[in-house]
Amino acid sequence: MKKIKFAILALLLLSGLCNYAQYPPSGQNKVKVTGKVLEKVTKQPLEYATISITPVNQTKVIAGGITNPKGEFDLAVPPGTYDIKVEFISFKATEIKGKNISEDTNLGVVNLSEDAAQLNEVVVRAEKSSVEIKLDKKVYNVGQDMMVKGGTVSDVLDNVPSVSVDTEGNVSLRGSDNIRILIDGRPSNAINIAEALRQLPADAIDKVEVITNPSARYDAEGGSGLINIILKKGKNQGFNGTFIASTGIPETYGLSANLNYKTEKFNYFTTAGYNYRTNEGEGKTNSEYFNPDGSTKRYLDETRDTKRTRDGFNGRAGIEWSITPTTFWTNAINYQKNTGEDRDLINYYNFDANRISTGNTFRLNNGDTGSENVEYTSNLIKNFNDKGHKLTADLSISRNTDDSNSAITGSENYNSTLNDQVQKQIQLQADYVLPLGEGSQFEAGYKGSFGDLNNEYYVLDPAGTPLTNLSNTLEYKENINALYTSYGFKVNKFSYLFGLRWEDTNIEVNLLEDPKSFNTKNYNNLFPSAFISYEISDQSNFTASYSKRLSRPRGRFMNPAVNYASNINIFQGNPDLDPSLTDKYDVGYLKRWDKVTFSTSAYFEDTKDVFSFVRMPTGEEIDGIPVIKSSPINLGQEQKFGFEFTFNYTPFKWWKLNSNFNFYNVKTTGENSYEDNTGKLVVQNLDNQANTWFARISSKVTLPYKIDWQLNGTYNGQQKTAQGKNLDQFGLNTSFSKDVLKDKATIAFNVSDIFNSRVMRSYTNLYDDNISPPVPTQTSYNEFQFRKRQINLSFTYRFNKPKGERDKNAAPRNEGEGGGDFPG
Template identity: 35%
Template sequence: MKILLFTLCLINLSFTFVFAQEESGFIISGKLEDSDKKPVLFANVALYTAKDSVLTGGNATDETGRFQFPAKPGNYFLKVTYLGLDDKFVPNVNVVSGNVSLGTITMKTSAKVLQELIVRGEKSQMELQLDKRVFNVGKDLSNIGSNASDILNNMPSVTVDVEGNVALRGSGNVRILIDGKQSGMVGMNPAEALRQIPGDLIESIEIITNPSSRYDAEGEVGILNIVMKKNIRYGLNGSFTATAGYPANFGGSFNINYRRKKVNLIASYGNMYREGPGRGTSRQEYNSADTSFVYEQKTTRNRGGYSNNFTVGMDYFLNKNNTLTGTLSYRNSQNKNNSQLEYRDFDFQNNLTQTVVRNERETEPRTNVEAALNYRKTFETKGRSLSFDAKYIFSDETESAKYEQSTSGEAVALRQRSYNTEDEKNLLFQLDYIQPIGKDGKVETGLKSSIRMLDNDFSVHQLNEAMNWSILPDFDNRLAYDEKIHAAYLMASNQFGKIFIQAGLRGEYSDILTELKKTEQVNHRKYFNLFPSLHLSYKLEEDQTLQLSYSYRLSRPNFRDLLPFSSFSDSRVFRSGNPLLNPEFTHSFEAGHLLNMEKGSLLSSIYYRHRLGVVENITTVDSTGFTRITPVNLSTGDSYGFEFNLTYDPFAWWKWTANANIFRAINEGFYNDKVLKSDTYTWTSRVSSRVTLWKNVDFQTSLNYRAPRKTTQGKDLSQYSIDLGFSRDILKGKGTITASVRDLMNSRKQRRIVENAGYYSQSEFQWRARQFIVTFSYRLNRSKEKERNQDTGDGSEEQ
């Protein structure tokens, strides 16, 4: 409460200061026309001081080609820019004691060929920064027409398994943000939610492997930040995209904004219908003193449905130092998931004894609503700022399934149904302040409070001989999860010659209550932790930089890990959560070397992570052959790795990117008085080549590879895939047609072996078959060249 009162007082003082200011000066106005006397719409008109060429103001022309903006008394010149027309300079714009009308200004058609400018100004697919790597999604042709889950699976050092679980550098404890903030879009069920976000609405992916203290301490291995498309260009502009593919993949999206004077309006919408046919096989063998069994399982499934993502927002520029932003997002999806499991039971002489078929029909509606408010104030001192964020998130999801099971072709002998409702409410408050110190230094500080409440009700019903539905008591409970986290951080940075230093400390107080209401199991945890971070950078030469970093982080169990129930579709293999899970804690060290070359760049790094309370999925089998997979705090873990990211352009028309992550992972712990350990050497890599032909045609090939990896109970086998993409610009650069094939060889399959005390399992599963996609995109009042040479801007970052 004290944090909230302090925040409100600051906001009140800021707004009092804002509205007490008065804008003084006179109006500069005029009109733009081209050589044919037609008005030039939405051109940029910039005002510079004549003395030192400092940008002091400006605006864009409106629908009639007119412009106007305020200016204080002084001597200026104008620079007018518009794609396809020569830049226009208007000298001797003198503001003395009244408004200045410049009349009609004529712009001439440009005779220059822009191709050279396009190549030099184009955003690269990968941008390297001190504390993160930024990957521009649109530059990878295999990402066009896909979803967020597909795009993440194409990122270096990121892997997405067949169930949609995301891992970074081999660890699944990665934090996923939307526009630098926690979002309900990936809150309760990240794996499924990421599949519902159209890739056409994503601008870039930021990979932050060793976050500083300004970020939440959550995420053992780092942060993946999904930056959505947005812009604040003057006038009306945007983009429209339509997609069609096989297996069924149809959708459309738009992203538009309109800015005039003090108001910027934004709106984006994405609609998608997808079907995901998948299949898999497995063989289970178990032999003990009490029981023995052997069976093979064949699975076919189709997960699909439609989703809608809609966002509206407004930036209101109170004046040049104060901005108020409000956004409202709504997401709704309706999924229908059907599957068939066939069990073939054998005796130990490999004779078939019976065949059991189980069918599932599931509906899965989801709704997510987010409302956010941001106030940002900058000061006359460069780099000084104050910002406040508030967000409310509401999510609702219901999984309702019906099951029918028969044996050896007989009539249906077993009917069951399950219900799983998941509701979430989330409230966030955040305050951040940056104060520059000296020439290159600054101090950052902030406060954050988040309240999260989740409610999960799960039950399984079975039709008895009297044709009445009865609840199975072993699969009936209700989980209430209440989480309150309050944080504060302080961070300072400065540059001393060639050395840059950034050090910070974050404190987080956690109050977490987990309660199983029907069995009256309560687990209430309160703890306070300090999380230091340190980043060092040394510029060896003009084109080489050495980086060192350290951070201490934690990973709290996610929602799915805590749920005592997950899915009942497989009657013999049950995946469940563990309400008693504790967080993992990690010490992370990293050293990197950045080399900028004439035709590319190379970022190489080595890292080490020491983890405590590592969570792993443990497989157990009872005497009836029922297999249960449950996460537990199993072990202590150490990871050593080497990683490199290379961009190389041998010619202006040929671009290469390559990355690899080679690491060793050691885990050791105890479960049921037995030692479980693994020591594995493995690696992941991706190589991509893009060729530009005839100046407006791009062709891209990509290869992904994931090497085998040992686990504490078995082994994950290798996986590889090839993607192809082809694009061509049309309509004078305002439109683009893209065709792509994901997983050309149909080889993106998860293959796994599990061995444990007389139990052996070997499985292979493919979540989604090879995809063919065709996409058309159109840019309104923005050509492709102009997009490449203008910064779209991005959101603030979570702290």
């Protein structure tokens, strides 16, 4: 503990030391002392290492400072003979005794080694800033977020500013789900990304990068931006790790381990976890149907009760090999296997025009699900020098299966469904980064992505015969080749980054039951990007950026399999969807004070052929009730303008406040034309303009006895849609955490959705647009809660690993697509 107190005292005195070093007393001639501090094994720079210079046989420090992000330092001292000491927390200090300095002196590279003894006793309580602003992205450090203890990646994302996760696990950025999710810089290959994120434990995450306006080095896909989830890899010498056990209500329990063994040449890492989760939900839909003259025809009330269980294992194992001090090769295997049961009970209550009951029926869907995902990844990094000149190469091979079957029973019928999906994916990538002098950098790279998906879907009648109008087999093949280049440079306080990406896409869509449905889509596009940053001061900067983005339809958007849980409200994907193109503009400002960090941005997005979900009467009726189908289409255009700000405030050492606010206006124009089953042409006008907003606030307080308490509140404002409106939504979560066993372990207790208020509520109005003026055909009120309130208790134990460990000596992994961050 004495060493900890000394380190903290050194940091408190740091500003004074820096001022002393930068402003020497007048009348004395000064000479410069420069150098660079690296971690001995990986040769990576150590930022915030402290340097102190004292005259020989004296104790008074006459000059001191810290290293910059490149590990460099620059001090000024009078000519003389000095003792020089270089230190970094949990590393062995290096001393240079009796150094004669009579002129400007470069000490060269100072290598620091980890101190195994310190690692067992040091507890780093300080957390990194929750927001790091870079030229083309924002980095949100997960840190000590108690809300996610024993949780999943979805829980983590739901606490990240600008990002929200709805009750069904769908992730959105700035209110849009048109995003791309990466894991360690590579697109997730899971067929059902929402389900995959719910299976990955939160403790596996190091940080989350939110890239609202990606540069040319990234995939062009993701109209509203990218979210890059970076997984942990231990970096301490020797054997270390973390164990987590958790349990909860509704019935939930899990056990996970994060283990790491590091030698001078090799770093072995593994993550393994088992979890059983129960999600209970409920919903209702109240509908009113109209005659052609506008009078009420009948009413239908639906109630829905759901229960979903998931029994899953996930594992990740790999090895980092330091082939040479400048060459690193990482290989890893990722494996996930999940099984589950889904139970959906829908009760239908029928009423006539006078709201008098005419009977009720039910529909019960009992289903089994299973998935297995296997992925091999390989990453090779060659550093040509310590100034950022490097070449990286990546390979990813994966195979994912997703199977489900269900038995659907009702008051008067029986059906069953079978759905089998197999997806194979190969990705190749190479990136080259070349610094071209102080503050300038050139990048270039290639990426190839080659995949195919086979989806078999059957709806069977009671005799086991497939219903041809609802069953199909889809073959989907997608090959993408991309090249990019970018150039960044710095002039005075301005930093610039310009890039251009070219992508060539070849897609084949084939419904085997319909030979005429075979369709190919071949297109190539150029995607320019530009970023400008102005450093107003050390505490504030201004940024402006532009990029062109593309969104390819994927997943359930493309899958023509009918969601048959309800036989009157069905969902069906559209395999004939075209990609949408978006022009994105963003202007941002960041300001830091002693206790406050404030960042804000204004943005504009212009999207052509935007995806939109529409509800269409099919013309069919079941027991006199019209069947409504929801399906995605390419709408004409969407324009979105908004602004957001993030506000971090630490009024006291024991209290931290974080908030995020986002407001936007979205305008869509377009119409949908289709033929119902009677051959009647129906034209829907989908023009719409709406305002909405989103806010999140988090408070973290340290209570007596070192108990941490965190409270998070989230609010989603009401939003008008082309066919109705989505109502507002509020949720409140809380958590308590206490370190035990000499800070080697943590007990956390959290409650998500305290008031059971995270319910999706909406109104839908359907009209017959072929009649002037349009006549209403149906109005509906819908609410659905995918996951009710959950209570979770977790126990975390760490060995040979300090809490809040900062990976300062990490090997230079390729955590983003393309090269590293632009220096500036």
